[in-house]
Amino acid sequence: MPLPDDADDKWIYKPHTAAKHEVLQKYLHPWTNKLTSYNKSAHQPNKVRVVDCFAGRGNYTKAEGTDPLNLEFVDSPTEYPGSPQLILDRLTDRSNQYDTAECVFIEANKNNYQTLDETIQQTTGYDSQISVDCKHGKFQNKVLNVVESTDGSDCPTFFFIDPFGFKSLDYDVITEIGSTPQFEFLITFMSRDMNRFLESEDHENALNGVFGHNHWRDEIETYDPTNWEPLVEYYTEQLEENGPKETFEYKITEPETTQTVYYLVFGTNHPNGLKTMREVMSYCGTGKFAYAPKQPEYDREQARLFGGGTKDFLLDRFGEYIITFDKLVETCTEERRYADATESDYRDALRELEEEGKVDIQRITSENTGIQGSDLIDFHDSDKFGG
Ligand SMILES: C[S@@+](CC[C@H](N)C(=O)[O-])C[C@H]1O[C@@H](n2cnc3c(N)ncnc32)[C@H](O)[C@@H]1O
Structure with missing residues (x-):
């Protein structure tokens, strides 16, 4: 019998x-920075919203093998806070950037x-511009009210979708969220559970x-249960058909084995959103977009040592172009x-290529030796503009 969702062991x-x-x-840091700048440039009310769709209790019973997360501003009556407090804490850290934030x-x-509601009521220290609304009910039923009442145009919204299993990952709801221009999501995709039940008729x-x-069964025939990447890739392809334009995956394994527990699946409609999450994921975990302590191929230092190839790629890919950074x-x-x-x-590689005389850089955004924004990179064989 599976444990109920309120069992302490969960x-x-x-x-x-x-x-x-x-x-x-x-x-949440760079997301708030970017989206509040966007609000200002679009002359829309400077508001952001975070929806924690599977908020949990806001209160773990104990920690095993790791420390609880560190909150800088928020005081909560629990030693082991959850994602709701984390969200309040990070938004408080950026409170000088928005007029209002909704959680x-x-x-x-x-x-x-009940535990969540009581815990959040006793939580203090978060910024007064943040409003908090704890809702009791299933995410599939509640979240579309948020989506439909706003149609995504009132403010940028980030959805954290973190179920215990996979049953509630309703495709229609998730693609509806994902296809809305100013919305982004981060999903916990429980590939271990899915793998266990893939053959089960129930x-x-x-x-x-x-x-x-x-x-789907015919389409994932080549899926190999010892390598779960194809399963998450199949899922993200399905999402991209009706949902967000871009997705990105991050792998999380058990600490002591090579077994994948889940993938985090990020979805956005904006190339800048993809770039930002990719950067963040590159310095989280053990490296190479994963938390996988027992898999050397996901070790940041090793990957750097053997990865290389960035300069060659740039020369190969952009040899004929003049392109902004x-x-x-x-x-x-x-x-x-x-x-x-x-x-x-990429900036370091371009700097080296400039020193080697293989590219010229016309500084437009940067004043001196920097490389950023609209600075023009001229690969010497260039006869085209663009990328
Ligand atoms: C993995 S826990 C959430 C943990 C929390 N996000 C955190 O990081 O601290 C999943 C939670 O979703 C709740 N849940 C299960 N089905 C749900 C649904 N359809 N809608 C909303 N919540 C649900 C469970 O009761 C459980 O508290």
Whole structure:
């Protein structure tokens, strides 16, 4: 018998919980920076919203093998706070950037909801411009009210979708969120559970609901249960058909084995959103877009040592172009999605190429020796403009 969602044993703070929270915590910073700048440039009210769709209790019973997350501003009556407090804390840290912020915390289980509501009522230290709304009910039923009442045009909204299993990952709801221009999401995709139930007829309906149709079995035939990447890739392809334009995956394994527990799946409609999350994920976990302590290929230092190739790629890909730095990074992010290099690696590579006399850089955004924004990179064989 599976444990009920309010069983204390389900509320132990583990290394994979911390790995998931690290990504959420680190992304909320640049997300707030960028989207509040966007609000200002679009002359719209400077408001942001975060919806924690599976908010949980806001209160773990204990931690095993890791420390609880660190809150800088928020005081909560628990030693082991959850994602709601983390969101309040990170938004408070950026409170000088927006006029108002809205947090919506949705929780379906009655006991978990009660604990959440009490815990959040006793939580202090978050900024007074932040409003908090704890909702009791299923995310599938509650979240569309938020989506439909705003149609995405009132403010940028980030959805954290973090179920225990996969049954509630309703394809229609998720693609509706994902297709809305100013919305982004981060989903915990429980590949371990899915793998366990892939052949089970009892779970057929739930799996149809996740993939949005009933012919997935034929399409994932080549899927190999020892390598779960194809499964998450199939899922993200299905999402991109009706949902967000861009997705990106981050792998989380058990700390002591190579077993994948889940993938975090990020969805956005904006290339800049993809670039920002990719950068954040590149410095979270153990490296190479993963928390996988027992897998050397996901070790940051090793990947750097053997990854290389950035300068060669740039020469090969852009040899005939004059291109702005921003467009170059955007193109690289698209085309080398899971390669290691980040914006600063591309900058370093270009600096070296400039020293070697292989590119000229016309500084437009940068004043002196920097490389950024609209600075024009001229690869010497260039006869085209663009990328
Ligand atoms: C993994 S826990 C959430 C943990 C929390 N996000 C955190 O990081 O601290 C998943 C929660 O979703 C709740 N839940 C289950 N089905 C749900 C649904 N359909 N809608 C909203 N919440 C649901 C469970 O009761 C449980 O508290």
